[in-house]
Amino acid sequence: MEKVIEIESLTKHFSDKTALDDLSFYIKQKEIFGLLGPSGSGKTTMIKILTGQMKPSTGSTSLLGIPSEKLKQKNTFQKVGIMTDNSGLYDRLTVKDNLKLFCKIFSVSENRIHRALELVNLGDEQNKKVALLSKGMKQRVLLARTFLHQPEILFLDEPTSALDPVNTQAIYSALKDMNRDGATIFLTTHDMVEADTLCDRVAFLNRGHIQLLGSPKSIKQRFADQTLTLESLDGLEHVFESNEKDARHIYEMLRTNQVVSIHSNEPTLEDVFVKVTGSDLR
Numbered sequence: 001m002e003k004v005i006e007i008e009s010l011t012k013h014f015s016d017k018t019a020l021d022d023l024s025f026y027i028k029q030k031e032i033f034g035l036l037g038p039s040g041s042g043k044t045t046m047i048k049i050l051t052g053q054m055k056p057s058t059g060s061t062s063l064l065g066i067p068s069e070k071l072k073q074k075n076t077f078q079k080v081g082i083m084t085d086n087s088g089l090y091d092r093l094t095v096k097d098n099l100k101l102f103c104k105i106f107s108v109s110e111n112r113i114h115r116a117l118e119l120v121n122l123g124d125e126q127n128k129k130v131a132l133l134s135k136g137m138k139q140r141v142l143l144a145r146t147f148l149h150q151p152e153i154l155f156l157d158e159p160t161s162a163l164d165p166v167n168t169q170a171i172y173s174a175l176k177d178m179n180r181d182g183a184t185i186f187l188t189t190h191d192m193v194e195a196d197t198l199c200d201r202v203a204f205l206n207r208g209h210i211q212l213l214g215s216p217k218s219i220k221q222r223f224a225d226q227t228l229t230l231e232s233l234d235g236l237e238h239v240f241e242s243n244e245k246d247a248r249h250i251y252e253m254l255r256t257n258q259v260v261s262i263h264s265n266e267p268t269l270e271d272v273f274v275k276v277t278g279s280d281l282r
Contacts, residue, residue, distance in 0.1 A: 002029040004153060004184050005050065010059035012045055019045045021208035022059070027201075032175070032185045034195040036273065037205035043188035044084060046205075047155050050186070051082055063153060078106060081151035083142050083159060091131035095122065095141055098130060099148060106149035116144040119174040121167050136162045143171060147178065154178065156187040160194060172197060192269035202269070206277040216269055223272045224265065231260040239265070 005027035012020040019042040027033045035043050048054035050061050052071040061068045066076055089098050099113045117123050120140040130138065139162045146154060159175075160168045175198060179185055189195055195202050196216045204212040212219060226242045230250060238253075240246035253259050267275075 003027070004029045004064055005033075005186060006062045007050070008060050010046075010049065010061060011057045012042070012049060012054075013057045018208045020049075020056075023208075023210055024059075025203065025210065025213060027184060027186060029184055030179065030182055031200045032179055032187070032198050034199035034202040035186070035188045035205055036190065036192065036195050036202050036269070037188075038190055038279065041205050042208055043205060044157050047082070047084055047157055047186070047188060051080065051155055078149065079152040081146040081149065081154045083146045083155070084157040089130045089138060089141060089145075092129065094127050094129055095133070096126040098141065099126075099145055102145050102148055108149050112148055112150075113144075116147045119147055119170075119177070120144045121170040136164065136167065139163060140167065140171070143174075147174070150178075150181075150183075152183060154183055154185045154187075156185065158189055159187055160189075160191070168194075192273065196269050204273055204276060206273075206279065211276050212272070219272055220266050220269065223267050223275060225267075227265045228262060229265055230262045232258045233260060 003026040007026065008024050010020055010023045011018065023046075035046060037043055045054065049056050050063065050068055052068045055069065063071060064076060064079065071077060071080070090101070093101075095117070096113055099116065100110055103110045103113065113126065114123065117126055120143050122137065122140050122144065125133070125137065130141065133141065139159075143156075143159060146156070154175075156175075160171050163171065172194075175185060185198075187198070199216060201213065201215050202219070203210045214222075228240045228250070230238045230240060230253065232238060232253065240250055250262075
């Protein structure tokens with residue numbers, strides 16, 4: 001499958017701090033890729049370099065085979081959607097008028113506005129002034145703006161950080177729909193449940209380094225302790241290991257109808273992150 005985002009030996013220094021340190025990886029077409037890490041770990045810096053908003057200290061990045069620093073020259077931004085923490089809106093304008101401006105910028109029909117707002121659960125708010133919106137609603141307008149021109153690649157920086165659970169699920173559904181329609185999605189997050197829900201692959205970014213990269217499932221399986229927890233009718237929990245003796249014990253409890261529930265002891269992505277990096281996600 002085609003590599004649509006490529007990072008080679010990427011390093012970024014700020015004065016005496018190294019935000020990104022010799023990173024190399026790629027993202028395939030139609031993949032949802034998550035860059036995971038705590039605030040200040042370099043996630044936003046990565047997006048800004050990939051989209052040509054910031055220059056690397058060393059190394060190179062490219063989108064759709066075009067070096068990031070030449071994206072403007074090649075007029076590639078028609079194929080890219082970006083939502084970062086500094087994506088501004090015009091407070092005095094309505095939601096719809098904000099999106100009309102970007103329809104003109106991207107040369108797309110204003111007929112797309114309603115669909116974009118429906119995707120982010122704002123279909124009834126198009127005539128409200130942005131100044132009157134909550135932080136979460138503004139974030140959803142930014143997402144709608146990112147969807148307007150149906151880009152091939154989406155860059156989303158903490159896309160659901162200010163949203164309630166209902167609207168978070170609406171955004172997840174919208175992103176999955178866009179991905180099924182062919183969009184490649186690069187998102188940053190410190191929400192490991194979000195990454196587990198959405199991403200085909202994830203990378204753990206900590207102190208400038210990629211410390212683990214793979215599918216959420218393979219990462220969790222790699223760090224699983226191969227035990228089972230069984231709850232019996234008397235309310236007790238029993239932990240069994242993967243061996244013949246414990247297998248016979250489990251069989252006997254199942255045969256005599258003593259089992260209420262049984263599950264594997266698979267770690268969460270956050271459990272693995274803490275184990276691998278030695279730090280939490282705050």
